[in-house]
Amino acid sequence: MEQPPGFIDSRFPNHVCRLRKALYGLKQAPRAWFQRLSNFLLHQGFMCSQADTSLFVFHKGACLMYLLVYVDDIILTGNDEASISRFTASLHKEFAITDLGNLNYFLGLEVTTTSNGLFLSQGKYATDILSRADMLDSKPVSTPLSTSDVFLSTGPPFSEPSYYRSLVGALQYLTITRPDISYAVNQASQFLHAPTTAHFQLVKRILRYVKGTLNLGLRFSKPPNMSTVGYSDADWARCIETRRSTYGYSIFFGGNLVSWSAKKQPTVSRSSCESEYRAMANTASEIIWVTHLLRDLNALPPGRPTLLCDNLSAVFLSQNPVAHKRAKHIDIDYHFVRELVSSGKLHTKFVPTKLQVADIFTKPLARPLFEEFRDQLGVKPPPVSLEGGVIEFKIQIMLTT
Structure with a gap:
């Protein structure tokens, strides 16, 4: 902390004040607060996720607890009510907290529990x-x-x-x-x-x-299978002014949408194959991050993830290590998708354009196709019948510093 104006020590004008306690509003306060909370959670047996540093996981025997931190707001969930109660009690002793009960509203997101999932x-x-x-x-x-x-x-x-x-x-x-x-x-x-x-x-x-469409939202249901599937698509030279392509992807885990994106590519592609291949590489990197997160959650499925693309040339380029003269200018970092395929960590397949869900992220669509893809993404109205219970045991906690 710098010496405040009017209180500068004339003997040591270049000295700084030693920060003994983080005050609200200081630049160091968020880091100091997170470090304080992290040390407590690690002491309680939680592990910090490598994929998401705001996620902490407790795994001991059959007991699983997930704790997600956003500044001074916390979501806590787990499969053992007794363990959650004990941890909440220890949290009460360490910090001044307010238990808001079952999760229903968090950072502007409304959470509704249904008979087989969340909305x-x-x-x-x-x-x-x-x-x-x-x-x-x-x-x-x-x-x-x-x-x-x-x-x-x-x-x-x-x-x-x-x-x-x-x-x-x-x-x-x-x-x-x-x-x-x-x-x-x-x-x-x-x-x-x-x-x-x-x-x-x-x-x-x-x-x-x-x-x-005010009532629409994302539905999450209990998955029939635990597979990870990604859809990758690109619209070549979509931007009229820069001729850069627009790409998008959607990643599903157990049939539930968990990650998606719609962006303009940073460089101009010379062919539709190139733009689709670049989109596949970006989608593959996101799939790898999702698998790392699932591993931290102790929910990684045994099978390898699948990446679907509606461009045969791009799929062939991801599976064929032979360099082609039309692809030799593509940056090396995009070719890591080939290594994933050859090592068996990723499976790429062709999908017809009419089934390419990621198409909704690359261009405006006519109403019938738009509504069909929107429904496949899981963006639907709220369920007709709602129940007051929760899937496992969920607590929302607000911490006051």
Whole structure:
């Protein structure tokens, strides 16, 4: 801590104050708080996940407990109620905490327990966005973007760029439980520095779609199998101005969507095969991270994950180690997908375009196909019948520093 103005020691003007206790608001406070909590959890027998440093896992015999930390908010779950009660009691002794009971609301996410799983939604958060945009009474639309909508940098500038950034930033957080708007929000996010009036009109269309689908959310059900499947897709030269491709992926564990993305590739691809191959490499890296996380959770399935792509050339390129003259310019780091395939850690397969779920992350789709892929992603209305119980035993705890 630097010496505050007016209290500088004239004998040692370059000395600094020794920090004995982290005060709220200091730059060191978050690190010091997390270190304090981590030391306590490690002393209690928890292990910090290597895939996600905010996740702590306790595994002793048949007892499993998962603890997820976000600043001073904690989610705790496990399969042994007695162990959870003992740990919660020790947590009470060490910190001033408030036990909020069964998990139902966390960081804007609404959690509803069903008879065979969970339902995650952000209905209240989405309503707040519409209220901020004064669009609670707007007319709903069936898709976030029409098939003819294109984001271009030309046109008259929007008069309130900060308002545009605020709305797009709020929509970005909404994609946590609404992957169906990921592509549209990604396109709108590329023009935050200089939005135009046309851009704002397209953002309003996204909001009109959200207005008509406020009740949608992600469903998670007990999986019939524990397989990991990823879908990878790319739309070659999608961007008219830069000719860079847009790629997307969706990763399912036990039939439940656990990871997805919609992004523009950083470089121009010379062919559709190249853009699809780059997308496969990025998806493969995410699948590897998911497998590491599952291993930390003691839930890693025995079989190898499968990566599905609708481009035969890209699938062949991932399985064939022979260098081709059209692929020799591709960066070496993208070829690690070949090593995964050859070592048996990953299986790549072809999937027809009509079954390519990741297509929803690369381009605007017509309503029938959009709704079909949205349903396959698990974005659905809340279940009709809800139960008050929980799957195992869930506690939400708020810590006050």
